[in-house]
Amino acid sequence: MSQNRRDFLKTVAAIGTSAGALSALSPNKVKAKSPENLSEERMGVLVDATVCIGCRKCEWACRGAHDIENGNIQDYADEKVFETNRRPDYDNLTIVNRYESSDEKLSNVKLQCMHCDHPACVSACIVGAISKKKNGSVVWDTDMCIGCRYCMVACPFQIPAFEYHKALDPKIVKCDFCDERTMEGKLPACTAICPVEALTYGKREDLLIEAKRRFKNNPDRYYQHIFGEHEIGGTSWLYIADKDLAGTVFPKLDNRTAPGVSESIQHGLFAYFVPPVAVYALLGGIMWLTKDKKKTEGK
């Protein structure tokens, strides 16, 4: 009996210590790394939902710029699509939805990847295929992608789409901020085509100033909040509208970066490999001690 109890205590103590060693490094002690190249110069787009007329020309242009069959631009005037709440998908990287705004007026809002400043998708990707570029765009390397879809699990805006219909070489697809076009000095396709300047392309810093200027000049027109200025650590795409978009068009998000907690834990568990090595040493020690004990007890 006493033998049993001792075994038991020994075991629990050992398991307890090893678990303790793992958890001792509580989250938030280790600071999460911020993306190395979060540039002051990063670009963004200011979306003014009070201006957008819902012509969906941006959808047409976006498809065209990404080699997706985009058909006839006239067909996009059909307003039937607004009956359903659509989401970006592999064959439509941006979509325009209609929503009911404050005084039962109808407003339109264009949605796509937000190009977060601290993107959850970048932090999550198992092979590091996704990256945030200096110019603000969040892009990915399809050749690296293994199709695990963890980026989709991680994204707070549920943006990355996956080509589920393909058996071979299915791809992760999302808005790439027209990376090729902007590198050639062109505007993103949607921004270039927008007939009413609902979309403004520019340095993120300047866009924030511009948004605040509009708030000041037209206080009645706007709900005075720039969605994306601080949400989830900030996004490159910024939204202003006549009502609060959080909780309707966008999920309600706080200002902490999405990967923050996860990365602190991850780095806590692996801080310079100290915890794993410590557990290893601890277990090795227990193995030695119990072995010696058996010898001295004789038999």
Added chain:
Amino acid sequence: MEHPHKPTPLTKKFFTPWVIVLAAIALNGILFLLARFVFGIGAVTNLDNQYPWGIWIGLDVAAGVALAAGGFTTAAIGHIMHNDKYESIIRPALLTALLGYTFVAVSVMVDLGRWYYIWHPIIMWNGNSALFEVGICVMIYLTVLYIEFLPIVTERFIGRVNLPGILSRFNKLVNTFLIKLDKGLDKTMFIFIIAGVVLSCLHQSSLGTLMIIAGPKMHPLWQTPILPLLFLLSAIAVGFPMVIMESLTASRSFGLKPETEVLNSLSRFIAPLLGIYLIAKIGDMVIRETFVYLSELNSTTILFGIEVVIGVIVPLRMFMSPAVRESTKGLYIASMLVIFGIVMNRFNNFITAYNPPYALDSYMPSIGEISVTLGFIAIEILLYRLFVKIFPVISIPAKKSLSKTKFAIRGAAK
């Protein structure tokens, strides 16, 4: 020891009516698997852009890893703490872990859209990604498990190498090689055993880190920064119940006497281990005040209730009772409940708790997904049955008292 046990290949016949049923389930799963590879993930599953992960990750991978925890918990108690009396359960637990992890790897591959790039994480690293950590640890641990199993293979074949036909002239050579290999393994095994336990602790907890990045998309009843700790504690708690359940099932199925004595003393650990897990889980809820969500009655809170009450509290109470621990039936039922509770927990964490912001309806696994999951379980059981017939895994009472067999205390630095 009163009943010296020695691991021996079993001689019972392979086919029974149950085996045929399992084979049918396996075949059905394989058909859907073929469909997945020919027509793509979308054709077989109910996954979409809102619900990128389903039961292939939530059950096959997450629950699979947890249920294979018997491997490292028995290694810790038997080898690392040198508790010789648990000798007889280490090999069955090792075999389950080996099969379990092999199928975890296979399931990951099935779920990967671009499965032929499964090796990418070996050379493309992202230290920020919890999934990367899980992937690498599981890969290394799987290798360690195979190394730990090698001595059982050498034990089976040393002195019995009998290659067919012309190859038979190599018999002696192979035998010498096996003996050399066995000696080498004998000396170094302790390194692998400790590594196995460390790697297990690491990825069991990192598996919990996985869903943290989903942030507010995950229901607050489950979303907590201590998820890694909860995953580790629950994995440790489910290790022994798994071993007990398997041992009882195996003895019944092969008509052996259940090893009541060993299982009984093993079962004494379960209540405290479950208790620690429960305290961590409830404590966390109290601190974060998430119990307020329990005031609503909906499918989410019901699933939570089932997980915690039937899957943790009831078996915890059962394992505290000596009467339950001494009866084979009691042990079996209580162990099954713990296993059920942990499977529910993994399911809840990865599926129930996950509420994508724009989903119109919730995810239900498709027939194809369920078929593949059941098929894998069936194949695992069949392989287990096959392995214990080929290799000395299960201990059966020896005729006369043997001196400690050479292969008994594997890994103990002698």
